[in-house]
Structure formats: C-alpha cells, structure tokens
Amino acid sequence: MSDHVLIVEDEETYRDSLRFIFEREGFDVTLAATGREGIDAFERDGADIVLLDLMLPEVSGTDVFRAIRTRSDVPVVMVTARDDQIDKIIGLELGADDYVTKPFSGRELVARVRNVLRRREGSPDDRRDEPTRLTVAGFTLDPERLTITRDGVTQSVPPKEFALFHVLASHAGRVLTRQAIIDRVWGADYFGDTKTLDVHIKRLRGRIEEQPSLPRYVRTVRGVGYTFEP
Numbered sequence: 001m002s003d004h005v006l007i008v009e010d011e012e013t014y015r016d017s018l019r020f021i022f023e024r025e026g027f028d029v030t031l032a033a034t035g036r037e038g039i040d041a042f043e044r045d046g047a048d049i050v051l052l053d054l055m056l057p058e059v060s061g062t063d064v065f066r067a068i069r070t071r072s073d074v075p076v077v078m079v080t081a082r083d084d085q086i087d088k089i090i091g092l093e094l095g096a097d098d099y100v101t102k103p104f105s106g107r108e109l110v111a112r113v114r115n116v117l118r119r120r121e122g123s124p125d126d127r128r129d130e131p132t133r134l135t136v137a138g139f140t141l142d143p144e145r146l147t148i149t150r151d152g153v154t155q156s157v158p159p160k161e162f163a164l165f166h167v168l169a170s171h172a173g174r175v176l177t178r179q180a181i182i183d184r185v186w187g188a189d190y191f192g193d194t195k196t197l198d199v200h201i202k203r204l205r206g207r208i209e210e211q212p213s214l215p216r217y218v219r220t221v222r223g224v225g226y227t228f229e230p
C-alpha cells in the first residue's frame, strides 16, 4: 500500500510542486492550503506522515502540529523558511520528527520523509502497532487507561473492545475488512469463531451509539467489514 502524505502549505506554487514530487514517488497525496484544512483533513483521513509548513496564516504550523499531536503520534516533518526556528522546532517543545528549510530539493525532501517513515517502522518500540492516544469525532481513546471519553464522560472498556474501537477509529472513513480487523485486534489469539467479532461490535455499539440498532459511527459494510464514520 502506498504511504499517504498530508501536505499543509499555503503557498500554491510550493503546494503544487510538493504534490508533483510525492505523487511521482508513488505516495498518496492530500493537500491542505490552511492550517484549519490541514487539521480537518487529518481528522477525516489520517495520514502516514504530515509535511507541515510552519508559516501559515491564521492557524499557524505550530498550532496545527499541536492539534495533530493531541490526536495522534503520526510523524511530522516541518517545513520552514526560517533557519533560526530550527532549534525550536526540533527541540523538545514541539518534537517534530524532522525539518527541511526552504528552498529544498525534491530529492532531499523525499529522502528525509522516507527516512522518517523507515525509522518509525524499524524502531524496536514500533509505535504504529501500539495504540496511541487518539481523538476522533469527539471520542478520546486513552490506550494506557483503556478509557473512552466523550462529552466529559469517561468509561473504562475491556481490552479487546478498546482495541477494536481504536482500530476502527484510527482508520476513520476507511472500510476495514473483517479479516483486517481480526488480524489487528486478535492476531494469533483468534480461534476462528467468526461470531467473536460481531459480538464485540455489538457491545461497542451498545457503549458508544445513541441508537445501537441504527449505528451512527460503527457502520456495517455488507459483505466486506466495518467502517468508523467520523
């Protein structure tokens, strides 16, 4: 599967050239022209990596970064025109995964992005497999406490049910096949009773849906699997 890069850049010429560079390299590209659009696009579709211009009008790159970080651990590469910001950006305060300074070469940028992705995949504490704290559609999922919080109400959730919700919510808007869900939630622990998934879906709906029989969030895709509709 192609890596999905979200590019947040207000200058059209940069945006266009970034799209060109990454599409040519086989990435799926989503473009956002403002910080707000960037946050919305991330909430809607997620991304494997975010390329974030620091100097954005209205909602700044720093604010976009923080908004994304409260939702996800996705790698973020900052793009900046100002050298003197670099220390601050890569410093602990923000914790971006890398940065590039404008003007940049397409080759260098792609190499850096691939490096960041590789680092994430190859690191021994592969955080992509560990559920991360996530906020989507008003639900906040805390994997350390196994809690779901919405409208100020926090409920504790059994581990498999939590994992199921996390898998669905972290792929919001995308359809996951039954097998893909089973692999991610149960892995080798799954002993082939196909009802197990349905039972957990039912319990999860009972927990988060206003009308579990007419689910608003956890939708069935007939003959395929399930999707979380943000």
Ligand code: CA
Binding pocket: 009, 010, 011, 053, 054, 055, 056
């Ligand atoms: Ca800019």
